[in-house]
Amino acid sequence: MIPVAFDYSRPAGVDEAVQTLTDAGEDAKVLAGGQSLIPMLRLRFAAPSMLVDLGSIGEMHGVREDGDDLVIGAMTTHDEVLKNPLIRAHAPLIAQATATVADRQVRHLGTFGGSLAHADPAGDMPSVATALDATFEIAGPSGRRSVAASEFFVDYLTSALEPDEVLVSVRVPKLAGWGTHYEKFNRVAQAWALVGVAAAVRRNNGTIEEARVALTNMASKPVRAHGVEEALAGAPATAESLAAACDHAAEGTEPTSDASASADYRTHLATVLTRRALESAAGI
Amino acid sequence: MTTISMTVDGVRYDDDVEPRTLLVHHLRDRLGKVGTVVGCDTSNCGACTVLMDGKSVKSCTVFAVQADGTDITTVEGLAARDGEMHPVQQAFHETHALQCGYCTPGMIMSAVDLLAENPDPSDAEIREGLEGNLCRCTGYQNIIKAVREAGQAMQTATAASPEPATSDAGNGVPGQQPAATAPGGPAHTTAVGEVRT
Amino acid sequence: MTVTEERTGAEVGRDRHRKEDARLITGRTMWTENLSLPGMVHLAILRSPMAHARITNLDVSPALRLPGVVEAFSGRDVADMQGSLPCVWPVTEDIVMPDYPPLAVDEVRHTGEPVAVVAARDRASAQDALEAIEIDYEPLPVVLDMEAALADDAPLVHGEKGTNRCYTWVLDSAAAGTGDDVAQAEADAEVVVRRRFIQQRLIPSFMEPRSVVVDPTGDQITVWSATQVPHILRILLSMSTGVAEHKIRVIAPDVGGGFGGKLQVTPEEFIAFAAARRFGRPVKYTESRSETMLSGHHGRDQIQDITVTARRDGTVTGISAKLLANMGAYLGIITPGTPLLGAFMYGGIYKFPAYRLECTGVFTNTTKTDAYRGAGRPEATFALERIMDELAAELDMEPMELRRRNWITHDEFPFTTSAGLTYDSGNYEAATDKAMEMFGYDDLRREQAERRASGDRIQLGIGISTYTEMCGIAPSRVLGQLRYAAGGWEAASVRMLPTGKVEVVTGTSPHGQSHETAWSQIVADQLGVDFADIEVLHGDTRTSHKGLDTYGSRSLAVGGIALVNACQKVVDKAKPIAAHLLECDPADLEFVEGQYRVKGSPGAGKTLADCALAVFTSHDLPDGVEPSLDGDATFDPENFSYPHGTHLCATEVDTETGRVTIRSYVAVDDVGKVVNPTIVEGQVHGGVAQGIAQALYEEAIYDDDGNLMTGTFVDYTLPSSADLPDFTTDRTETPATGHPLGTKGVGEAGTIASTPAVVNAVVDALRHLGVNDVRMPCTPERVWQAIRNAQGNAQEGGDRP
Structure with a gap:
């Protein structure tokens, strides 16, 4: 199938992109890697009047260190993220989760920022960014602003980005001394997660000092499992205490029932997968 | 209309295209590159896989305008200019890794991409590496075998060749040796229909 | 540099690499969608978003005003010329057969049903124009569930027919005189096990979407189609539209898979045919994947109520199956007959004295069902092999032991079953013994016991499927008895060219099955010519005017025999010519290794090539010999063929998440003699994969309004x-006895065998937890739910009624 006709623009810089979006009005849409957007356009689920292709904006590519943070350009592809030594060293959770995104071909074009801006709760990157307390750096007509992960994801396929704004980069804190794990559960290898769990754990010998857990596809946006995190703070690093904490995994979630899975089952999976993710992250 | 320029299988093309034109339709309908096929509309089946600047992409999920300035290799550009099959093509033939053949162009291009990154993959890595390509005929087993054998053949050929593996001969296809360096070598035999020994 | 090596012996049985590959691995394949003709327009089809509705208003004229649009029409515009899509298998005398207009005229009965067509200069414009068509629907009540559809007050899919019951077909061994009475067997039984199995609806999912090009500008109307059945398509286009058969040429170029999904004459083919005739210019229609899934025919979709009766010692005394088969909204080419292809197979490899099958076809507001790999036989085999495991559990008997106790032993062939079929050959013991050894059956059983005892989170299950199938479709006489409208023969022609090369024309229509290679191997042996010197032609009614195409594991088992017979005619025909060239009596000649030689004299002889050249010049032929070296043969089998085998599957089931992982899978198949072992193995691999897909992954699901969710x-x-x-x-190799090749067919075996092996393994892993069934596909959620339900039952204990 073929998308509805649209105008096309390929700005060379962020400011030009914002200007183009502003001029084009609300029906314009940003084209990043296109790996989620193009299928939707082909099925005519969406019909923007203009696509603003960010592919030529150098500023939005690559990963750099900035003090205690990594700054990941929004147009950095999943494949580049996966192979980036800085990511591998300081944010292995991102690398591990990225390896589970779709397939090689999609990872060659799909972008880190695109999958966040798409704000699909079944996507893997939103919960990872949520677990890592990432900060989203956004450019708009009135300049740049930063938004915390907890504020960035608003609802199903809805982020804090305004129609004339562009996600430029994402800032994630380097995690030194943390163990991390992304546990994804899907029907077939290519499928979206029925449920996923991004977990990071900081241990001090036999004690868990801090844990961060975020859930994929357990609500209309990624959910931080605060109940689990609170139960684990200062808890002994044992299988028993992890299991006990995971009783809180589904708190605050609102999973849907659809053709892929019932809400009941998702809730059950959230508990099991959270425990497994934490066990791996904590090395238990 | 937007003017684009791309090199496809070693030939440069300049065209005006509608922005909504998918790369695969541009290849098929405008450039006559009908070896690359469409199998779905949701980027799942991978039948349309081509190499864009050396990396595998699903050409049904790229607009032609996005491919402006790139170098595209399709299954039609994989064999050497003298007709000698790429080791992956040869291995697909020798291991019966295709039946109806519809997924084959995409499957071969994905395998070429995978082997460029991981020349000696385990079976599990091959299975994972080809997860973006669906096949309904083979149950995949012979495809896995083909990729394994192609990888081995390419390594043998590389070891036997005085030149580096990433030769820029031909169309810059990963694994493609200049035809002159390995005629009749272990990785290159052309006879289609030849008996297994 | 093509290697031409000397002939070193038999081609049949050899692992030849495929001839087909050269074009397929280089992208030089001729798919229908590749075709572009001068003046060709692209069609796009508007499809109903409603599962059941009356069309109250339809105006295509706004579409005509859009750029690039050339023509547009609706069903009403072509009502007198579009024909009605044919169903060739009215399985009973009183079957309800509704009209099936390719484009709906007044009413739509499933989502995706075509309602209007646009033709434009390019595909994008055609698609854009669909959105301009004005159409209004008045919703009608929707019925999706088969049991609901049979209720007295159910909404009707075809109101004028007064019922949603399409037919009821019965096979009863007592009535037919082929066996005992199932009611009596049940009355006498020491053990009765009943189960309801659900055969979920599947989507064939061939990789090449269907495509059709029609060129009306020549003396014949030429139709290129991605079809399994070019010959059948030509006949039915002619019979339905009134265009004379000899004025239609159908070509199936390279076709990208079918699995039964392209064993159909489709609304889209008929629409394209009507459009081309109406416009007087070539048209092309290529569907998108979502259109295929929405409106290409689906497979399976049955409710199976199975009763098996037995003695305590494990001797089964009878089986009875009561089926509801979902037809969908219309009858496709063999929709009603598809479940009946399995109707004789609910006894499988066993000696069950009593047999009864009752199948009721039901209309619903869904896409029609029809053949999908195995067609009826996977359903039968599943129900049988599943209930054998359930019976074993009820009897507390090792499931393989129960099978051994009941199967036909190798010295009992030929064996006539209570369903009335005569199995010519088989050796179930040999295949099973081999499979069990390769599988490590006993070791796995030991590990299973250990895991059960330790309460391991990962439980191990072992699944058995000892199957047979009937294929080699089909003896024409039997098809006639079953009220099928055509025969089951197959045709082949062999032509010697003057230079000694050979052209073979087959009536089969391969789309992945490697006929070009396998047929060449057969001909090479029969004629003593090089494999490389043979060209196999197919799929064009101009070249191959006679044939019944490819489905039902029939091509080799029927078409292959026609080919052997055609070769034999050539050999016989050349004999007097060779004798003339050798100046001897034909009676003194023998044809060995490609040469006519004087018997007992090893000296130089004459090859068929020598004879072909002699025929070409015709300067010096013996008197009365026709100057041609061609042979035509048509073969009609006496019986079906019966491949069999034993498939064993070990699954690991994560009892926490319900995830099923296949740990090992062993298939030992007996498909008789084989022409090319590599090709046979490939067929088994693909077949097993599709069977596993039904067991674990795939299901077409409609929501309550009849929208396809998948x-x-x-x-x-x-x-x-x-x-x-x-x-x-x-x-293992037990040759078929009815013909000289000894082959049985392999296209469907893997799919038929594997589904119950996998599900039996899933259930086996969980049986000690109280689980005795998991509905397909055995998704993690369904497995988890089954465990949870079983635990709930266990906790409620004996309080439950």
């Missing part, structure tokens, strides 16, 4: 390489 590959989860295991395959 209309893309995102939702209809086809397994990828990362989801499937390696298969260990081997063969």
Whole structure:
């Protein structure tokens, strides 16, 4: 199938992109890697009047260190993220989760920022960014602003980005001394997660000092499992205490029932997968 | 209309295209590159896989305008200019890794991409590496075998060749040796229909 | 540099690499969608978004005003010329056969049903123009569930027919005189096991979407179509539209898979045919994947109520199956007959004295069902092999032991079953013994016991499927008895060219089955010519005017025999010519290794090539000999063929999440003699994969309004390489007895065998937890739910009634 006709623009810089979006009005849409957007356009689920292709904006590519943070350009592809030594060293959770995104071909074009801006709760990157307390750096007509992960994801396929704004980069804190794990559960290898769990754990010998857990596809946006995190703070690093904490995994979630899975089952999976993710992250 | 320029299988093309034109339709309908096929509309089946600047992409999920300035290799550009099959093509033939053949162009291009990154993959890595390509005929087993054998053949050929593996001969296809360096070598035999020994 | 090596012996039985590959691995394949003709327009089809509605207003004229649009029409515009789509298998005398207009005229009965067509200069404009068509629907009540559809007050799919019951077909061994009475067997039984199994609806999912090009500008109307059945398409286009058969040429170029899904004459083919005739210019229609899934025919979709009766010692005394088969909204080419292809197979390899099958076809507001790999036989085999495991559990008997106690032993062939079929040959013991050894059956049983005892989170299950199938479709006489409208023969022609090369024309229509290679091997042996010197032609009614195409594992088992017979005619025809060239009496000649030689004299002889050249010049032929070296043969089998085998599957089931992982899979198949072992193995691999897909992954699901929820590959989860295991395959070889090749057919065996092996393994892993069934596909959620339900039952204990 073929998308509805649209105008096309390929700005060379962020400011030009914002200007183009502003001029084009609300029906314009940003084209990043296109790996989620193009299928939707082909099925005519969406019909923007203009696509603003960010592919030529150098500023939005690559990963750099900035003090205690990594700054990941929004147009950095999943494949580049996966192979980036800085990511591998300081944010292995991102690398591990990225390896589970779709397939090689999609990872060659799909972008880190695109999958966040798409704000699909079944996507893997939103919960990872949520677990890592990432900060989203956004450019708009009135300049740049930063938004915390907890504020960035608003609802199903809805982020804090305004129609004339562009996600430029994402800032994630380097995690030194943390163990991390992304546990994804899907029907077939290519499928979206029925449920996923991004977990990071900081241990001090036999004690868990801090844990961060975020859930994929357990609500209309990624959910931080605060109940689990609170139960684990200062808890002994044992299988028993992890299991006990995971009783809180589904708190605050609102999973849907659809053709892929019932809400009941998702809730059950959230508990099991959270425990497994934490066990791996904590090395238990 | 937007003017684009791309090199496809070693030939440069300049065209005006509608922005909504998918790369695969541009290849098929405008450039006559009908070896690359469409199998779905949701980027799942991978039948349309081509190499864009050396990396595998699903050409049904790229607009032609996005491919402006790139170098595209399709299954039609994989064999050497003298007709000698790429080791992956040869291995697909020798291991019966295709039946109806519809997924084959995409499957071969994905395998070429995978082997460029991981020349000696385990079976599990091959299975994972080809997860973006669906096949309904083979149950995949012979495809896995083909990729394994192609990888081995390419390594043998590389070891036997005085030149580096990433030769820029031909169309810059990963694994493609200049035809002159390995005629009749272990990785290159052309006879289609030849008996297994 | 093509290697031409000397002939060193038999081609049949040899692992030849395929001739077909050269074009397929280089992208030089001729798919229908590749075709472009001068003046060709692209069609786009508007489809109903409603599952059942009356069309109250339809105006295509706004579409005509859009740029690039050339023509547009609706069903009403072509009502007198579009024909009605044919169903060739009215299985009973009183079957309800509704009209099936390719484009709906007044009413739509499933989502995706075509309602209007636009033709434009390019495909994008055609698609854009669909949105301009004005159409209004008045919703009608929708019926989706088969049991609900049979209720007295059910909404009717075809109001004028007064019922949703399409037919009821019965096979009763007592009435037919082929066996005992199932009611009596049940009355006498020491053990009775009943189960309801659900055969979920599947989507064939061939990789090449269907495509059709029609060129009306020549003396014949030429139709290129991605079809399995070019010959059948020509006949039915002619019979339905009134265009004379000899004025239609159908070509199936390279076709990208079918699996039964392209064993159909489709609304889209008829629409394109009507459009081309109406416009007087070539048209092309290529469907999108979502259109295929929405409106290409689906497969399976049955409710099976199975009763098996037995003695305590494990001797089964009878089986009875009561089926509801979902037809969908219309009858496709063999929709009603598809479940009946399995109707004789609910006894499988066993000696069940009493047999009864009752099948009721039901209309619903869904896409029609029709053939999908195995067609009826996977359903039968599943029900049988599943209930054998349930019976074993009821009897507390090792499931393989129960099978051994009941199967036909190798010295009992030929064996006539209570369903009335005569199995010519088989050796179930040999295949089973081999499979069990390769599988490590006893070791796995030991490990299973250990895991059960330790309460391991990962439980191990072992699944058995000892299957047979009837294929080689089909003896024409039997098809006639079953009220099928055509025969089951197949045709072949062999032509010697003057230079000694050979052209073979087959009436089969391959789309992945490697006929070009396998047929060449057969001909090479028969004629003593090089494999490389043979060209196999197919799929064009101009070249191959006679044939019944490819489905039902018939091509080799029927078409292959026609080919052997055609070769034999050539050999016989050349004999007097060779004798003339050798100046001897034909009676003194023998044809050995490609040469006519004087018997007992090893000296130089004459080859068929020598004879072909002599015929070409015709300067010096013996008197009365026709100057041609061609042979035509048509073969009609006396009986079906009966491949069999034993498939064993070990699954690991994560009892926490319900995830099923196949740990090992062993298939030992007996498909009789084989022409090319590599091709046979490939067929088994692919077949097993599709059977596993039914067991674990795939299901077409409609919502309550009749919208297909699994209309893309995102939702209809086809397994990828990362989801499937390696298969260990081997063969035993018990030749078919009815023909000289001894082959039985292999196209469907893997799919028929594997589904119950997998589900039996899933249930076996969980039986000690109280689980005795998991509905297909055995998704993690269904497995988890089954465990949870069983635990709930266990906790409620004996309080339950």
